[in-house]
Every structure is written in structure tokens, then in C-alpha cells.
Amino acid sequence: MNKTILQIKDLKTYFYTDAGIAKAVDELNLKIERKETLGLIGESGSGKTVTALSILRLVPFPGRITGEILFHGENLLEKSEEEMRSVRGGNIAMIFQDPMTSLNPVYTIGNQISEAIELHQDLDRLEVNKNVIDMLKKVGIPDAATRQRDYPHQFSGGMRQRVMIAMALSCNPELLIADEATTNLDVTVQAEVLELMKNLKEEFGSSILLITHDLGVVAEMSDKVAVLYAGKLMEFCDVETAFMAPQHPYLEALLESIPRLDVDKERLDAIAGTVPELVNPPQGCRFHPRCKYAKEICNKQEPQLIEIEPGHSSACLRVDEIYH
Amino acid sequence: MSTLAEWRYTLKMFRKNMWALFGVCIVITVIIIAILAPVIAPYDPYATSVQSYQPPSREHPFGTDILGRDILSRVIWGSRNSLMIGIFSSLISTLIGVIIGSITGYYRGVTDTVAMRISEVILVIPKYFLYIMIISMLRVRTIGLVIGLIGGFEWVSTARIVRSEFLSLRELDYVKAARAIGARDIRIILLHLLPNAMSSIIIITTMNIGANILLASGLGFLGLLDPTMLEWGSILAYGRKLIRHAWWICAFPGLMIFLTVLGFNQLGDGLRDALDPRLRGRVYKA
Numbered sequence: 126m127n128k129t130i131l132q133i134k135d136l137k138t139y140f141y142t143d144a145g146i147a148k149a150v151d152e153l154n155l156k157i158e159r160k161e162t163l164g165l166i167g168e169s170g171s172g173k174t175v176t177a178l179s180i181l182r183l184v185p186f187p188g189r190i191t192g193e194i195l196f197h198g199e200n201l202l203e204k205s206e207e208e209m210r211s212v213r214g215g216n217i218a219m220i221f222q223d224p225m226t227s228l229n230p231v232y233t234i235g236n237q238i239s240e241a242i243e244l245h246q247d248l249d250r251l252e253v254n255k256n257v258i259d260m261l262k263k264v265g266i267p268d269a270a271t272r273q274r275d276y277p278h279q280f281s282g283g284m285r286q287r288v289m290i291a292m293a294l295s296c297n298p299e300l301l302i303a304d305e306a307t308t309n310l311d312v313t314v315q316a317e318v319l320e321l322m323k324n325l326k327e328e329f330g331s332s333i334l335l336i337t338h339d340l341g342v343v344a345e346m347s348d349k350v351a352v353l354y355a356g357k358l359m360e361f362c363d364v365e366t367a368f369m370a371p372q373h374p375y376l377e378a379l380l381e382s383i384p385r386l387d388v389d390k391e392r393l394d395a396i397a398g399t400v401p402e403l404v405n406p407p408q409g410c411r412f413h414p415r416c417k418y419a420k421e422i423c424n425k426q427e428p429q430l431i432e433i434e435p436g437h438s439s440a441c442l443r444v445d446e447i448y449h
Numbered sequence: 450m451s452t453l454a455e456w457r458y459t460l461k462m463f464r465k466n467m468w469a470l471f472g473v474c475i476v477i478t479v480i481i482i483a484i485l486a487p488v489i490a491p492y493d494p495y496a497t498s499v500q501s502y503q504p505p506s507r508e509h510p511f512g513t514d515i516l517g518r519d520i521l522s523r524v525i526w527g528s529r530n531s532l533m534i535g536i537f538s539s540l541i542s543t544l545i546g547v548i549i550g551s552i553t554g555y556y557r558g559v560t561d562t563v564a565m566r567i568s569e570v571i572l573v574i575p576k577y578f579l580y581i582m583i584i585s586m587l588r589v590r591t592i593g594l595v596i597g598l599i600g601g602f603e604w605v606s607t608a609r610i611v612r613s614e615f616l617s618l619r620e621l622d623y624v625k626a627a628r629a630i631g632a633r634d635i636r637i638i639l640l641h642l643l644p645n646a647m648s649s650i651i652i653i654t655t656m657n658i659g660a661n662i663l664l665a666s667g668l669g670f671l672g673l674l675d676p677t678m679l680e681w682g683s684i685l686a687y688g689r690k691l692i693r694h695a696w697w698i699c700a701f702p703g704l705m706i707f708l709t710v711l712g713f714n715q716l717g718d719g720l721r722d723a724l725d726p727r728l729r730g731r732v733y734k735a
Contacts, residue, residue: 183628186558214630221629227622231644231726240640241630274455276726292630 130299130332131157131180136192138172138179145404149175149188151356154430157300162326162333164347164364166340166379170400172356173336174222177302180334181213196300215245218293222305224285228277234261234288235273238295245296260291263328264321283314287321294325301326302334307342319345340383344368352376355401355411358430362437372439372448374416410442418447462723469719475712479705483528492519494526494679502695512697514688523684524702530680531709534596534665539657541600546607547650551638553608554615561612568605576602580668590675595668599661607653614646648721655717659710666706681706 138150150172157163165173178184180194182201194201201212213219221227228237238257242248248256261269264287277285286306293301303322307315319342326333335346343350343364350367352360352375360373371377381394398415401407407414413423422442430440441447463469482489498517505512511520549568553561580598584590618624619642627637643650666682668674674683681702688698 181629183625210631210633212631213628219626219629221622221626223622227626229623229627229641229645231647240627240632244631278726289626292626296630 128159129156130159130197131155131334132193132195133176133180134193134195136176136179136190136194138175138184138188138190140403141187141189142404147403148356148406149403150179153192153353153356153358155351155358155361157332157334159299159332160326160330161349162335162347164343164350165334165336165353166338166343166350167353168338168400170355170403171353172403173338173353174304175356176353177219177304177334177336180302181217181219182209183213211245214241214293214298215296216298217300217302218296218298219302219304220286220289220293220306223309224282224289225309227289228285230277233274233276234280238273238288238292241292241295256295257291260295261288263294263325264288264291265317266291283310283318286310286314286318290318290322290325294329294331297329298331300332300334302336304336305338306335308337308339315342322346340368340379352379355406356403357411358438358440359412360437360439361430362439366437370448372433372437372444373441374418374447375412378415378417410440418443459723463719466719466722468715469722472712472715472717472719475708476716479528479532479709479712482525483532486526486529490522490525492522494518494522495677504695505697511701512695514684514695514698515691520684520698520701523679524681524705527679527681527684527702528705528709530592530678531662531665531682531706533592534599534680535658535662535709535713538596538599538603538661538665539654541596542602542604542657542661543607543650543654545600545604546653547611547643549604550608550611551615551643551646554612555619555634555638555642557616564608565612568608571602571605576664577667577671581671581673584668584673590673590678592675592678595665595674599664603657603661603664607650607657610649610653611646614649615642618642618645648725651717651721651724655713655720658713659706662706662709 133153133155136150136153137148140147140149153176155163165176167173175184175188179190180201182190184190190202192202196212196216201209204212228234235254235257238260239253242253242256257273258269261273266272266284266287277288280288289306306322307318310318322333323346333346335343337343347364349361349363351358352367352373354375359375360367360371362372367376368380371380378394378396382396384393396415401411401414407424409422409424409426410416410419410428413419416423420443426442428440428442430438431444432438433444496518498513500509500513501515501517503509503513503517509519509521511524513519514523549564553564579602583598584594587594624637624641627641632641663682665674665680666685669678669680669683670686674680676683685699685702685706688695688702692699
């Protein structure tokens with residue numbers, strides 16, 4: 126019984142800067158089903174974090190969000206600030222990239238988790254404290270009852286990220302946004318934290334929006350994959366299709382740039398060039414200057430996202446010529 | 450939700466810090482002297498006698514001034530007004546400074562621009578002339594006016610320091626994280642940002658206490674305070690021209706100002722170290 130919990134329609138988050146309008150996210154359409162993990166991938170500056178912040182309506186000035194973000198059918202963009210506050214943390218929680226700075230240094234970690242609980246649930250102090258210790262145990266902090274009285278600087282990076290996860294899950298949110306949550310951790314800790322998130326997702330029945338530029342993490346965690354490039358959605362499909370049969374030159378190029386053990390290669394294929402600036406994106410398809418299949422049509426016409434088969438969309442003008 | 454154990458730990462950290470303890474001792478002693486002035490002062494501070502310009506002796510431990518008044522008694526009574534001016538004026542300026550600094554630093558935008566331009570205007574005006582003008586215009590010289598004046602104009606540096614702290618703190622991830630768990634602005638300002646800016650606030654408040662005592666002394670020296678209002682600065686100022694003949698008139702009130710300012714600064718330093726969990730570890734290791 127799949128049920129859509131979050132649907133993003135024509136989301137546009139523009140930053141009105143002195144240099145011009147930076148279209149950080151442009152006409153984005155996404156859907157997250159219940160208990161599903163959606164991997165949102167793309168290079169730095171492709172608009173992944175802005176998408177996450179747009180969902181919680183935390184985009185900093187001078188950003189403006191238009192479009193529709195339907196959470197259980199209700200448009201978050203039409204809610205009042207007051208209503209949004211109960212959504213944040215209560216229904217949708219977020220884990221940030223850097224565990225070293227995401228915790229307030231002057232409070233104990235127990236304090237910070239109880240803050241999240243107290244803001245959304247009406248419990249007395251003892252119950253709150255019991256929940257805090259429960260959560261810390263669930264995320265695998267040994268000796269939780271004692272450690273909750275410690276300050277963030279007494280924890281390692283991996284431990285702090287566990288604390289952040291405990292904080293995010295403490296109110297049992299339906300959607301968890303993990304913004305590069307494991308990027309700053311070393312590989313072994315990263316594996317542990319990913320495993321933890323997977324297990325907790327099963328236990329709590331939450332959906333996850335997993336933002337990363339690590340394709341390995343996506344392969345490990347996600348059910349579906351959305352590829353973002355310069356604020357535009359390039360491809361949307363399930364995870365097997367994404368890795369086995371990509372239908373967009375950008376995703377294809379991304380996959381080719383992963384080092385592989387089974388292919389003998391002198392040099393790794395990298396995508397030439399860099400992500401374009403968002404104030405003046407290239408005409409036509411935003412990827413065409415770096416695309417090896419680019420033809421004249423690509424810099425004239427802007428591709429639309431089209432469904433090539435059920436559950437698989439691609440925004441490439443030449444998708445039929447290249448892949449069929 | 451600071452538990453009792455945690456406060457005890459803070460206290461323990463504080464006690465380990467020798468300088469902080471020294472500061473506390475001085476501050477407490479000065480406050481006790483001020484409170485008990487009528488009991489411990491050996492003479493009436495205003496009573497004149499024929500024994501003028503007496504150097505320190507058994508009878509007059511701090512000597513006497515031109516009118517034969519006992520310097521020790523004058524210093525003891527003077528501590529009342531000096532402390533009152535110092536403490537209350539800096540509390541007022543801290544309060545105003547923290548409110549203005551946190552609002553401008555957190556919200557930025559127009560509020561920030563307007564408040565900062567106003568603060569710059571205040572910074573540009575020479576403070577002494579402003580006080581002289583206001584005091585002579587109002588023709589009031591009570592201690593309340595002095596406290597209000599100093600508190601009402603010295604908030605600028607506090608506000609600018611708090612603002613700059615907030616400007617850098619507001620960009621940190623834990624502020625974003627607090628917003629993402631649904632905390633409102635007032636909660637973020639009071640519970641997340643202010644505690645992190647606390648060390649600067651404590652330091653500047655205690656430094657202001659000393660500076661404001663000196664400021665009031667300057668006003669007293671210029672004759673802008675009620676001449677019958679005893680206060681360390683005025684005692685010192687009156688003795689200044691006689692320093693070569695009667696050093697004790699300046700020396701003792703000066704020493705008191707020095708010790709009190711030092712005491713408050715050390716107290717502030719110690720408080721900062723004991724209250725900040727990151728610095729606690731440092732003290733502990735040392």
C-alpha cells in the first residue's frame with residue numbers, strides 16, 4: 126500500500142541577488158512515497174540542499190519559494206509560520222551535513238534532544254528524559270543514561286551524527302531529510318551510520334530524503350533516485366534502473382566517473398567542465414556544454430521531463446536517439 | 450535544565466581558579482565595606498578638624514586632607530556611591546546593549562542598519578561634553594541621573610559586541626538545526642545564541658563596572674556631581690594637585706579603584722571559564 130506523503134510540484138526557489146536571479150531550484154517535480162528512501166544526487170551547487178531547505182521553508186534571504194509542496198495533500202507553502210513550526214521536527218525532521226557544528230556547544234546532548242521532544246510533545250520531565258535515553262540507546266550510544274549529560278565536544282564525529290539522528294527521530298517524523306548526513310564521516314563510521322538509518326527507518330516507518338553526491342551511498346540506501354543538475358531534475362527512476370540503464374547523459378557520465386574494480390582503465394572518466402552558474406544558466410538544456418551527445422538542438426530547446434516508461438522520467442531531448 | 454550536580458561542578462571549576470577567587474574576595478570585601486560603612490568608619494567623613502595634611506598614622510591610617518578630614522572614613526563612605534554607580538550603570542548598559550545587539554544581529558536588515566547608525570552617532574559624540582551638557586541643562590546632580598546617563602550611553606560597545614557575536618553565531622548549523630526542529634526566533638535568541646555569547650557579555654559587563662567607576666570619578670572631578678556626594682574619584686581628584694606634598698590623599702582612593710576594578714575583572718574572567726563547558730575542560734586539564 127504505497128501512499129504519497131510528499132509531492133513537490135513545479136518548485137522554484139530563486140535567489141534575488143544583486144548579480145541577478147539565481148535559479149537554485151527550477152521547476153522541480155518529485156514524489157516520495159511512504160517508507161521509501163529517495164536519493165537526491167547531483168554535484169555541488171546543483172540545488173540539493175536548497176530543495177531540502179525549501180521543503181522546511183528555511184531558505185535564507187533573499188530566496189523565494191514558489192510552486193507547491195504537498196505534504197499529505199496539504200500545501201506547506203500556504204501554511205502559517207506557526208503551523209510550519211509544528212511541521213518542522215514534528216512531521217519532517219532534518220539531519221545536517223556537519224555533525225561538528227550542528228549541536229549547540231553550551232548544552233548537554235540530553236538537553237538538546239529533550240528540546241526537540243518538548244517542542245512537539247506535551248510530556249512531563251521524567252517521561253521526556255526516559256525518551257531521551259531510549260533514543261540514545263536506539264542510535265547505539267553506549268551508557269546512554271550517563272552520556273546524555275555530556276557536552277557535544279566530548280563526542281566524536283560519528284557519535285555526534287548519531288545524536289543528531291536521535292534528535293531528528295525523537296518525535297517520530299514521517300519524513301527524514303538527511304542532507305549529506307554521512308559525507309563528513311570516515312568510511313567505516315559512515316557504513317555504521319547508514320546501517321543505523323536503515324534499521325531505524327524500518328522501525329519507525331519513516332520515509333527518507335537522502336541528499337548526497339556519493340553514488341555508493343545511494344546504491345546502498347535508496348529505493349528511488351532523482352538526479353539534479355543546475356537546479357533542474359534530469360532523471361527520476363528506481364535505483365536498479367539508475368545504475369543499470371540510465372536514460373540521461375548526465376547520469377550516464379556520473380556513473381562512468383566512479384572507479385570500478387572490474388574494468389581496466391588508465392584514467393578515470395571525469396565530466397569535463399564545472400556546474401554552470403545559476404544566474405545565467407546555458408540556453409536550452411543546462412547540461413549541453415558538458416554533454417558528449419550534445420547536438421545543435423540541445424542549446425536551442427529546453428528539454429521537458431518526460432516519462433519514458435512507468436516510474437522512469439528523463440529530461441533529455443535526444444533520449445530516444447541515444448538510448449533506443 | 451541544569452542539574453544540581455552540574456552547578457556543583459561549575460562551582461568546583463570556579464574554586465580551582467585562584468585569580469577568580471581573588472576577584473571574588475575583593476568584590477565581596479568592597480561590598481561589605483560599603484554596606485557596613487556607618488559601623489566601620491572611624492570618623493564622620495565630613496567632619497573637619499585642625500589636623501590637616503596628616504600623613505598616615507595610627508590615628509588616621511590613611512592620613513587627612515586639607516580640611517583635616519579622615520581619608521580612611523572618606524574612602525569607606527565613598528565606596529557606597531562608587532560601587533552603586535559602577536554596578537548599576539553597567540547593568541543598565543548591558544541590558545540595553547544585549548537587547549539591541551541580539552535583535553540587530555539576529556534579524557539584520559533595516560533594524561540593524563538603523564540601530565548601528567544611531568550607535569555610531571553616539572560613539573562619535575565626545576562623551577564627557579555630552580554629560581556636561583545634559584547635567585548642566587537639567588541642573589540635577591543626583592546619583593540616579595549619573596547612573597542613568599552612563600548606563601544610557603555606554604551600551605553602544607556592548608550592543609556592537611553582542612551584535613557581532615550574533616552575526617557569526619546565527620550562521621552556524623545548530624541554529625539551522627534548532628529551526629529545523631521547530632523552535633521559534635525568541636527561543637533561538639534566548640536559549641541558543643545568548644548562552645554562546647555569554648562569555649563576551651560577562652567580560653564586558655565586569656570591565657564596564659570598572660570603567661564606569663572611573664567615568665563617574667571624572668565627572669566628579671569636573672565638579673559636575675553633587676560636591677557633598679562622596680565617591681572615590683572625587684576624593685582622588687581633589688588630592689591630585691597636592692600629590693607631591695600629600696601623596697596619601699590620592700594614593701588610597703586610587704588603590705581602592707584599582708583593586709575594585711581588578712577584582713571585578715577577575716571575577717568576570719573566572720565566571721566565563723566556569724560557565725562555558727568548552728573552557729571548563731581546559732581548566733580541568735591544566
